[in-house]
Amino acid sequence: MDATRGRGVSARAMGLVAGREVRTRVRNKTFIWTTVVIVVGIMVAGFLISTFADDVVPAQMVGVTAETAVLGPPLVAAGTATGVPIETRTVTATTGEELVRDGTLDALITGDATDPVVVVKTGVGSSLRLSFAILAQQLALDEEITALGGNPAEVAQNVATASLDVRALEQAAPVDESLAVTGMLGGVLIFIAIAITGQLVAQGVVEEKTSRVVELLLSTIRPWELMAGKVLGIGAIGLGQLVLIAGTGLGTAAATGVLADIQINITATVLWVLLWFVLGYAMFSLVLAAMSALVSRQEDVGSVVTPVMLVMMIPYFVGITVGIRNPSSPLVTNLSLVPFFSPFLMPIRIATGTVAGWELALTVTLAVGILPVLVWLTGRIYGNAVLRTGARVSLREALRGS
């Protein structure tokens, strides 16, 4: 059998195995509904954010009488300072009370300007309480200033422009928080996607072992073809799901304008996330496929998957704790260069612009370069272990061969 033909046969075998994985998943109701729920959830979230982002707190309606109309502007200013939009409306005391009672007005200020009375239906709402308190202090202050012979308006002017001289001991990190959050979300998305798809690979390997169908399969194809086909098929599904999710996110953002004010090349960020998913998935799923070939029962899958997941969690937690605050810290920088850790840390460094070109080139090269070694090693473990049912096969036995 010449080499070209051998490659063709292998490609066909892997294609068949991968095709079965894809067909099995896309016909799976749980898979379909999970995907639909995620996609719809992203669109709904984007819509809700865009609807409420501009007008998060509804304006409070406060009635003033002709006598207290002068208190309107300071109240609106106090509201602005505390983040509560306030609108005033001049009414007579009687109609004002009617309007408070039927809810049109949240409060009514009656009495006279120096000694006002606030009329409310049942109590001062939490959003107005602070504004009224500031207004009351302001009135008390004005009274004192007037009593001391000063001009309240002049004092207010001076107070408003007063500021302290600030001397920073260190240069602030030039990191926009929204960029770090975007990068971290990329890392989290990659983590979740690899954890889910990796788990599918592990379960798939053990399912074939438990049902013994692997013996029938391996009488027609080589072990590494079966393993590689499975990894490719599930990876294609995972990537497709990720593209769908990222595409929905981008589309929703574009349609609603949610991310319009974020200083980031969102398309490039998404492409990097997809690339790091592919590289990270390839590394972790091969390891998971080999590890899960060591056990024969679904209930033992956890014992081989957990150690791998723990390794994944190291960069994940470094990313969401240190990485988001200080993406250029030595911890993040050094870990991000380690092949199995790069996929979770690089997105945050890329998004915040704290990565050098050579570092990117190096990590991508390392991740791609380690794959052939990983394929050989995991293929060997898988091939030696996958037909041995019963007790758990030790890693050493699987490496040595039978």
Next chain:
Amino acid sequence: MSPAILEFDSLSKAYGRLQALRSASFSVRAGEIFGFVGSNGAGKTTAMRIALGVLAADAGEVRWAGAPLDLEARRRVGYMPEERGLYPRMKVGGQLVYLGRLHGMSPAEARAAMEAWTLRLGVAGRRDDEVQKLSLGNQQRVQLTAALMHDPSVLILDEPFSGLDPVAVDVMSDVLRERADAGVPVVFSSHQLALVEGLCDRVGIIRNGSMVAVGSIAELRRTEAPRWVVDAPDAPAGWADGLPGVAVVGLDRTRTTLEVSSTAPGAEQAVLAAALRTGRVREFAPVRPSLAELYRDVVSQAEPPLPSAPPATRGRSRWTRRGDAA
């Protein structure tokens, strides 16, 4: 062109310190049904798994038509593993088409073959059901479909009859005979010796990893010391003593079983003559042991006697170890 023979040549395999196969050899001609029998753990499954490449032999190889049975050639083999294996949550039809395609069929070929074979094996109505919803017997039929649908050139079936109902056994027997008549060498293992005796052209008996007997049932019966049974009601005790080359190996009332070790043609005629001298002879016939008897005889030899085992009355071997005649 090399003769179409499936050869298991000097296979050896050890699992740690357990020697599962010790230079086991036999061969199966095209068009022949070969029954592979032996106790549990004797090495049948190991030999078949080596043939299918799911296990590597320590020594020896399996050849088909003169060439090693490599991956390419194995796609032309129909295999039924001892441990039945199908995807439990995959539908019968889709699963069979997938397995057919792994054997090199095109999608259309695989679909047509799946439809034809499920019809033939009586599971056509279950094509759209998940395998796990089928009874064990029907799962077995699906498994057999998987072994047959790609029109294999060689059939290797590990315990194909276990768990089948009588109707399915008949269907399976017919299919195996039909495939053999089409020129396919068929090897199957079984503990149902009566079935093997009725179906197989040749039989191989394996014990502790070694082939202890290979040949047709008639050949296995043909021993160097054939046995004869004589029913002579008037004969006194010890009537056959002193006949040269004849040993009495059993006595049941008036029926005497004798072993004739003389190789001279017609040596049994001396026995008949001696019997006739005692008076009436109601029966004089060669003993034709069933496969089950032959098997027990071979397998019980050289095994450590068990405390509860009946006394070893069978004496020395009626067997000689035969090489592979094929």
